[in-house]
């Protein structure tokens with residue numbers, strides 16, 4: 001085959017991934033033993049993961065980012081900052097990865113500003129739906145938490161209804177809504193929304209015992 005007919009190399013073909021085995025314990029990737037870890041779904045440029053690690057030396061956090069480019073860049077950055085032993089960002093679709101995890105391995109799940117798609121044909125791409133909420137109910141420990149943020153009011157209403165419809169979850173405080181982010185770390189989109197003066201809708205739920 002002449003060089004001109006070689007296919008172009010796939011960008012970020014070596015992006016960090018979960019091990020290939022069908023079942024994967026994410027705690028083992030972070031040396032956490034039996035201790036539940038934190039999870040961020042769709043960390044994008046990774047600002048929340050990095051600030052969260054800086055805010056609490058006990059935090060171990062896994063990011064699942066479907067975009068290979070950002071998973072690669074952020075995972076490298078974590079290593080460069082000396083956080084490689086207690087944090088990874090892997091190039092995975094959370095909807096496919098979570099079913100491979102054991103039950104009760106996650107202490108907190110964060111989903112910041114998911115689902116920026118509006119067209120009907122993009123509905124299949126939405127990450128935070130009924131199936132993902134069911135998986136979160138399975139992987140989060142009793143007493144564990146889910147924290148979701150968005151700047152789109154209708155999306156917040158939809159996510160709130162989805163979480164309220166799952167009997168495993170109850171509002172963390174009296175209301176599912178939180179005025180502030182209590183986790184000592186902000187996502188890049190959260191910072192941008194704050195700079196732009198956009199309202200941020202925050203949802204905070206607790207996982208009940210079975």
Ligand SMILES: C[S@@+](CC[C@H](N)C(=O)[O-])C[C@H]1O[C@@H](n2cnc3c(N)ncnc32)[C@H](O)[C@@H]1O
Nearest residue numbers: 042043044064065066093094112113187188189
């Ligand atoms: C609007 S961006 C928000 C990024 C970041 N959470 C923030 O708040 O700055 C949504 C992110 O979710 C990622 N994403 C979308 N669907 C995903 C999925 N099924 N699994 C993992 N990541 C996903 C996108 O690639 C993107 O990085």
